[in-house]
Amino acid sequence: xxxYATYNIKGGVGKTTTAVNLAYLAATETGLRTVLWDLDPQGxxxxxxxxxxxxxxxxxxxxxxxRALDDAIKGTDxxxxxxxxxxxxxxxxxxxxxxxxxxxxxxxxxxxARKLSKLLAPLAAEYDAVFLDCPPSISLVSxxxxxxxxxxxxxxxxxxxxVRTLDQLTEFVSGFNGHRPxxxxxxxxxDRRKTLHRDITENLSSERKDVAATVIPALSLVEKxxxxxxxxxxxxxxxxxxxxxxxxxSEIRARGD
Amino acid sequence: xxxxxxxxxxxxxxxxxxxxxTVGVLAALEQGFTVVPEHSGAAxxxxxxxxxxxxxxxxxxxxxxLSYESGHxxxxxxxxxxxxxxxxxxxxxxxxxxxxxxxxxxxxLTSLRNATPATAPAAPAATEIVQPVTGxxxxxPHGPQDLPDGAIAARVxxxxxxxxxxxxxTVATVTAVTKLLNEDGKIVARLxxxxxxxxxxxxxxxRLTITExxxxxxxxxxxxxxxSLVAGVLxxxxxxxxxxxxxxxxxxxxYSNKVDAKITAGMPATEAVAAILLRLLDTIEANVPGTIxxxxxxxxxxxxVSVRRTRSALKLFGDVLxxxxxxxxxxxxxxxxxxxxxxxxxxxxLTTPTRDLDVHLxxxxxxxxxxxxxxxxxxxxxxxxxxxxxTKEYRALARGLRSxxxxxxxxxxxxxxxxxxxxxxxxxxxxxxxxxxxxxxxGETAGTLAAERTRRAxxxxxxxxxxxxxxxxxxxxxxxxxxxxxxxxxxEFFAPLYDxxxxxxxxxxxKRLQDCLGEFQDTExxxxxxxxxxxxxxxxxxxxxxxxxxxxxxxxGLAARQQLARxxxxxxxxxxxxxxxxxxxxxxxxxxAA
Numbered sequence: 001x002x003x004y005a006t007y008n009i010k011g012g013v014g015k016t017t018t019a020v021n022l023a024y025l026a027a028t029e030t031g032l033r034t035v036l037w038d039l040d041p042q043g044x045x046x047x048x049x050x051x052x053x054x055x056x057x058x059x060x061x062x063x064x065x066x067r068a069l070d071d072a073i074k075g076t077d078x079x080x081x082x083x084x085x086x087x088x089x090x091x092x093x094x095x096x097x098x099x100x101x102x103x104x105x106x107x108x109x110x111x112x113a114r115k116l117s118k119l120l121a122p123l124a125a126e127y128d129a130v131f132l133d134c135p136p137s138i139s140l141v142s143x144x145x146x147x148x149x150x151x152x153x154x155x156x157x158x159x160x161x162x163v164r165t166l167d168q169l170t171e172f173v174s175g176f177n178g179h180r181p182x183x184x185x186x187x188x189x190x191d192r193r194k195t196l197h198r199d200i201t202e203n204l205s206s207e208r209k210d211v212a213a214t215v216i217p218a219l220s221l222v223e224k225x226x227x228x229x230x231x232x233x234x235x236x237x238x239x240x241x242x243x244x245x246x247x248x249x250s251e252i253r254a255r256g257d
Numbered sequence: 258x259x260x261x262x263x264x265x266x267x268x269x270x271x272x273x274x275x276x277x278x279t280v281g282v283l284a285a286l287e288q289g290f291t292v293v294p295e296h297s298g299a300a301x302x303x304x305x306x307x308x309x310x311x312x313x314x315x316x317x318x319x320x321x322x323l324s325y326e327s328g329h330x331x332x333x334x335x336x337x338x339x340x341x342x343x344x345x346x347x348x349x350x351x352x353x354x355x356x357x358x359x360x361x362x363x364x365x366l367t368s369l370r371n372a373t374p375a376t377a378p379a380a381p382a383a384t385e386i387v388q389p390v391t392g393x394x395x396x397x398p399h400g401p402q403d404l405p406d407g408a409i410a411a412r413v414x415x416x417x418x419x420x421x422x423x424x425x426x427t428v429a430t431v432t433a434v435t436k437l438l439n440e441d442g443k444i445v446a447r448l449x450x451x452x453x454x455x456x457x458x459x460x461x462x463x464r465l466t467i468t469e470x471x472x473x474x475x476x477x478x479x480x481x482x483x484x485s486l487v488a489g490v491l492x493x494x495x496x497x498x499x500x501x502x503x504x505x506x507x508x509x510x511x512y513s514n515k516v517d518a519k520i521t522a523g524m525p526a527t528e529a530v531a532a533i534l535l536r537l538l539d540t541i542e543a544n545v546p547g548t549i550x551x552x553x554x555x556x557x558x559x560x561x562v563s564v565r566r567t568r569s570a571l572k573l574f575g576d577v578l579x580x581x582x583x584x585x586x587x588x589x590x591x592x593x594x595x596x597x598x599x600x601x602x603x604x605x606x607l608t609t610p611t612r613d614l615d616v617h618l619x620x621x622x623x624x625x626x627x628x629x630x631x632x633x634x635x636x637x638x639x640x641x642x643x644x645x646x647x648t649k650e651y652r653a654l655a656r657g658l659r660s661x662x663x664x665x666x667x668x669x670x671x672x673x674x675x676x677x678x679x680x681x682x683x684x685x686x687x688x689x690x691x692x693x694x695x696x697x698x699x700g701e702t703a704g705t706l707a708a709e710r711t712r713r714a715x716x717x718x719x720x721x722x723x724x725x726x727x728x729x730x731x732x733x734x735x736x737x738x739x740x741x742x743x744x745x746x747x748x749e750f751f752a753p754l755y756d757x758x759x760x761x762x763x764x765x766x767x768k769r770l771q772d773c774l775g776e777f778q779d780t781e782x783x784x785x786x787x788x789x790x791x792x793x794x795x796x797x798x799x800x801x802x803x804x805x806x807x808x809x810x811x812x813x814g815l816a817a818r819q820q821l822a823r824x825x826x827x828x829x830x831x832x833x834x835x836x837x838x839x840x841x842x843x844x845x846x847x848x849x850a851a
Binding site: 229 | 442470472473
């Protein structure tokens with residue numbers, strides 16, 4: 001089982017659309033048994049798959065283990081692709097994860113930063129790929145995600161500040177003991193008409209190994225996902241947006257091989 | 258809720274009615290869901306599924322169903338439990354009105370694909386095994402060795418041997434899938450409508466299945482409830498292959514080599530005897546095609562057993578068929594019966610050489626493994642010689658079974674027995690009409706005949722067995738074995754008349770005695786045959802010294818087994834025919850004659 005996490009400290013950079021599209025491609029075109037966990041309390045990924053953002057017992061039950069992660073899984077409308085929905089209580093997940101450190105009742109035993117890894121481990125029997133769609137933050141949740149993931153997929157807006165954020169992330173991850181995830185960034189919401197976008201994407205993609213060559217353009221079809229409530233490949237399979245996500249998925253997979 | 262059941266079946270006998278039912282189901286579901294046809298995956302695709310079992314339904318009797326489905330990327334074998342769920346693509350399980358098909362968790366499927374008998378979960382829900390297979394032909398018989406290595410072979414190979422798997426029925430199914438959406442437009446369940454057809458024969462009633470989407474069990478239950486309330490929708494109580502077999506005039510488990518003639522204690526003896534002999538004739542006839550095609554060795558074995566039983570029956574109570582007034586009406590004389598008996602002896606003799614060689618070959622591996630001085634490979638020339646002889650003997654057998662003599666024997670025998678049965682029934686009807694009573698039969702009944710003849714057979718066994726001493730010649734034991742067989746058959750023929758508990762006690766002791774006598778005689782016969790074969794091999798220049806030595810060791814092993822059987826005889830006989838054994842037999846026959 002390979003765990004992919006879409007992560008960025010900033011919001012609105014395309015984490016959820018990336019997670020939704022890549023998970024869909026992994027499941028339906030690569031044929032991997034896939035599950036996407038919508039960790040963002042806003043529940044955008046759940047919304048895209050038309051699944052109600054609700055988990056019985058909330059995040060507490062999952063973190064405490066009183067409800068198995070397996071029980072929370074919902075089948076999506078697509079073969080091979082399941083979803084663990086968001087829940088509004090995920091907004092308190094930091095506290096739940098942290099309570100282990102304080103000897104509280106939140107996360108019994110283990111290090112708080114590794115709790116998510118432990119929760120995900122049993123899914124290995126059932127799934128080939130797990131996608132984690134993270135909320136935008138630096139928190140114990142994101143630290144858990146970074147520890148659990150094999151590949152961190154980082155959507156970047158083509159700005160100088162975004163690049164700085166990537167460096168910070170890479171440095172943070174390189175300090176991990178033992179398992180260290182691969183970091184793969186890519187430029188998202190790229191507007192080719194903007195000189196700055198063109199310069200940054202072309203230069204960094206060629207200069208840095210951790211930046212994918214594929215860029216995801218700013219396209220209205222990607223925006224339309226929230227209207228169609230489906231991955232872009234479903235309602236516009238031959239569009240440039242669909243082609244871009246296929247290329248990105250192919251590049252990410254190739255790096256893992 | 259029982260998970261994973263097949264669902265529903267449309268009532269009615271014609272396509273128009275079935276269409277009305279499915280339209281009604283969709284209309285009902287529209288009241289609770291948004292209903293949208295699904296155009297991908299299995300929807301609209303035709304698939305052909307063939308069910309396999311042995312001629313004597315060994316899988317079905319073990320609560321198993323094996324089917325094969327060809328696909329674009331090779332075929333797939335599926336082994337499932339008859340009484341437990343199977344996946345939507347194998348709608349072969351009984352259902353309850355609110356049943357639905359639950360998706361099997363991927364972990365479970367994975368574990369099943371890799372399962373072996375040692376690791377396979379014992380829980381009934383875990384008994385569906387799906388395995389890809391290449392080179393499997395749906396229209397041909399397949400031996401256990403044709404099964405691909407893996408969980409299915411591990412589960413059934415031993416159960417099947419030495420039988421082959423035969424294609425029992427093939428059904429082509431077109432499936433239409435309808436998505437059931439909730440208010441968010443999310444698929445929460447599916448309706449599968451499968452329209453099965455036996456190509457060129459008949460269409461079968463459509464099967465309707467509600468399949469669950471993971472995480473939405475409540476919605477699937479709701480859909481199943483809605484479907485169950487639609488007029489013309491019935492719970493699918495039988496697997497699809499049972500439906501298909503019924504159309505072909507068959508049913509699962511419809512062959513058995515048991516003598517289960519429908520007789521009662523009060524029926525005229527003549528009619529009962531004819532019914533028993535007709536049942537035996539059915540079994541003989543059922544096994545002729547498989548024997549001629551040489552599908553597996555059990556066809557010949559069952560044919561031989563039924564012929565032997567027929568001969569024993571004629572010996573035990575063949576005279577009943579010739580008694581006046583039956584003889585007058587039926588036209589069977591003692592000479593006729595004697596002629597039929599002689600003809601069945603001819604059939605028995607015709608089949609003996611092939612069967613004897615089959616026994617050697619079936620036991621070959623086991624025998625080779627018991628060698629201590631010789632190596633198993635030393636026996637290979639012997640095996641080759643056995644096969645060669647078997648091929649020759651089988652040709653003679655097949656010629657005999659195709660011969661006009663054999664064909665007319667079966668035809669004449671059936672005609673004679675049917676006439677006896679019909680006359681007996683009409684005579685009974687006439688008696689009833691005249692006397693105004695029913696259920697009473699003039700003359701000897703099956704009950705009195707059974708008691709008298711079985712008692713007589715038992716008396717013979719008891720008398721001859723008691724006379725056997727450690728100094729008695731082998732022939733006395735061989736003769737006792739024949740008498741025991743007659744007694745066994747007599748008991749089995751009239752089994753429906755007896756108390757099952759008393760019958761079971763008598764039969765189990767008799768079986769043990771027969772096993773002992775069988776071992777004693779069979780080992781002797783085999784020793785003689787091996788000696789004869791060794792001589793033939795030597796004469797043909799096909800007997801290497803090591804092979805002859807190994808064959809010698811085999812005969813020594815057989816001789817040791819024979820001695821053990823001989824030493825066990827007194828104990829076995831006493832257990833069956835001592836005072837307690839006689840009392841048990843007496844109790845049985847008193848109850849049977851009632």
